[in-house]
Amino acid sequence: MSTRMEIISRFYDQADEDSRxxxxxxxxxxYAVTMDYIHRFSSVGSRVLDVGAGTGRYSVALAExxxxxxxVEPVESNFSILRKNxxxxxxxxAIRGDATDLSMFSDQSFDLTLVLGxxxxxxxxxDIHKAIDEAVRVTKxxxxxFFAFISVFGIMYANYLQGNWAAGxxxxxxxxxxxxxxKEQLFTGYDVTExxxxxxxxxxxxxxxxxxxxxxxxIEDRSDFEISDRDFQAFVKWYLAFSEKRELLGHTNHLLYIxxxxx
Numbered sequence: 001m002s003t004r005m006e007i008i009s010r011f012y013d014q015a016d017e018d019s020r021x022x023x024x025x026x027x028x029x030x031y032a033v034t035m036d037y038i039h040r041f042s043s044v045g046s047r048v049l050d051v052g053a054g055t056g057r058y059s060v061a062l063a064e065x066x067x068x069x070x071x072v073e074p075v076e077s078n079f080s081i082l083r084k085n086x087x088x089x090x091x092x093x094a095i096r097g098d099a100t101d102l103s104m105f106s107d108q109s110f111d112l113t114l115v116l117g118x119x120x121x122x123x124x125x126x127d128i129h130k131a132i133d134e135a136v137r138v139t140k141x142x143x144x145x146f147f148a149f150i151s152v153f154g155i156m157y158a159n160y161l162q163g164n165w166a167a168g169x170x171x172x173x174x175x176x177x178x179x180x181x182x183k184e185q186l187f188t189g190y191d192v193t194e195x196x197x198x199x200x201x202x203x204x205x206x207x208x209x210x211x212x213x214x215x216x217x218x219i220e221d222r223s224d225f226e227i228s229d230r231d232f233q234a235f236v237k238w239y240l241a242f243s244e245k246r247e248l249l250g251h252t253n254h255l256l257y258i259x260x261x262x263x
Contacts, residue, residue: 004183005074005098008121011186012075018055018085025227026216030254031057032236033212033243034116034146037256038062041144041207042112049110049138051099051131052117055081056092063092070110072097099131108140116148123181123188128198136204142263145204146256148212152179152189154253158217192249195257204259210243211252 002010016023021031035058042048044066050059053071055078063069069092073079079096086092097104099118113135122128132147139145152172160168172180172189181188196209219225227235242248249255 004121004123004127007183007186009075009077013077017078018057018081020054021057024217025220025232026213026253028232029216029236029239030213033210033240034058034148034256035061036240037146037208037210037258038112038114041146041258042067046111047109049102049105049113049135051102051113051115051135053082053094054078054117056085056094058114058116059092059094060085060089063089067091069093070095070105072099072102074098099134100127101130102134102138105138107137108143109138111140111143113139113143113145116146119147119149120187121183123183123185132198132202136202136261139261141261143261144207145259145261147259149195149255149257150187150189151250151252151255152191153250154215154217155187155189157215157251158253161218192246192255195255199257199259202259203261205262207258207260208244208256209249210256210258211239211249212243212254212256213252214239214248215251215253217253 021027046067048062048067048069050069050071053059053073056071059069059071071082071092071094073082074097082094086094095104099115115131115135118131119128122131135145155172156168171185174180179189179191179194192209199206
């Protein structure tokens with residue numbers, strides 16, 4: 001049986017993660033919305049921890065804006081690109097590590113903690129709660145914490161409407177339609193309420209649950225999809241106005257759960 005890290009590494013070794021948030025409109029929307037929320041809950045000069053930083057799309061951008069960024073990434077191929085992308089940036093430190101163990105950091109070390117990818121690939125309840133608890137622990141009082149997750153319904157709409165719906169349904173749901181989580185999925189999806197319940201009893205205060213890329217991914221696959229730069233900028237502003245509407249959250253692919261550590 002392959003370990004979680006082996007499965008993840010095999011995927012990212014062949015994926016072009018470095019351009020994921022640039023090469024498509026849904027990636028561009030996810031990046032624009034996430035950055036908008038980051039700017040709402042932080043200020044230039046803040047200490048930021050980016051857990052599961054990938055190749056550094058957010059880490060590099062925030063460091064270039066003047067944030068003091070520490071980026072943690074477990075996958076060797078991503079980490080190598082992260083180090084290359086950040087080698088000339090003095091206020092960005094890259095560390096190889098995993099979201100379930102942030103013991104290299106003291107309690108309350110960061111003003112803002114970003115966990116924008118790890119929970120896509122955590123399946124065991126123990127590991128999920130370790131990642132959440134570690135992110136909370138290293139965040140200062142009154143600091144914000146962002147947890148990204150994927151809607152199981154977004155996964156279905158984006159990946160299983162091309163003649164393979166039954167296979168996707170079997171992979172992501174039990175026979176009585178409960179959401180399934182197991183490491184061989186590679187990416188695991190959540191019902192929004194199910195994800196929010198992970199934080200019951202945690203020492204955090206919920207702020208918002210927001211979608212970040214809407215239904216653009218399955219729509220963008222259509223041959224007749226087209227949106228100009230001007231219209232896309234208008235669309236981003238429009239989407240931000242409705243990104244927290246509960247009736248829309250299940251249809252988006254990527255989402256943010258935003259909370260604060262009370263003072």
